Amino acid sequence: MDAADTSSFLSLFAAVSYGIASMAMVFINKAVLMQYAHSMTLLTLQQLATTLLIHFGRSMGYMKARGLNVETAKKLIFVSLFYNANVAFALASLKGVNIPMYIAIKRLTPLAVLIAGFFTGKGKPTTQTMYLVLVERSGAEDGLSSIEIMFYNSFLSLPFLLFLIIATGEFPNSLSLLLAKSTSLSFLVILLLSLVMGIVLNYTMFLCTIVNSALTTTIVGVLKGVGSTTFGFILLGGVQVHALNVTGLVINTAGGIWYSYAKYHQKKSKLPKLMSDVEAHRK
16 A cells, blocks of 8 residues: 555545544433533543543553643644533533434534625634634644644643533532432443543544544534434434424535535635646746
């Protein structure tokens, strides 16, 4: 396998892995939140688990990652803030609605971008997508690996998340409930699976963004929503199937796929023009 084939395989692997992990994580988080409604505390535990795993893995020589650097941390603070704001709102939404409706609501993000673009004359990334652009830039410009970005993202998020669980009133009740729930083996298994999959999801998302692009990660996120919506009618309950909601979700899904397809071709069409401009400048 030559370098081109290896690169293509890595790109495909990163995209498929992120899609599968992202779809699985929706159902796992929903299963946890059905028993443990403190979403901010759940996110804090996931980020703490990621931080500790990478720290000890690096200390014991199992992971090749550079140590904490203050300048790099300053550059990635916004990645952490945007990412955790996105996940925090997503978990809060997932707690209150069924999975198909949750996916439908998430697909309204492109509409918000288009409306903002209409009034400003230019589409701009929102906090829902900005962190992916920053991750892509960090990987390209600073040479950071997905594991290193994961560590900075998780480590920097902890003070922000601790503030959130106190400000929202989750703490200390969330800790008391967690201790009470610890006697249930089924809950502990689901919680542990959530912590592990949180690590897997972060890794595959950052890997996909670095080896592909922020746009690719966004498109994969839309496409995995098709599978999540389909399985959401079957798993974990809470959905009454009838013609109206199925029609609405089909339209919502088709719109999300069409938007991603259009954005992909828009980016692809800009590449030849960019190359021709570069050649003209050289002449």
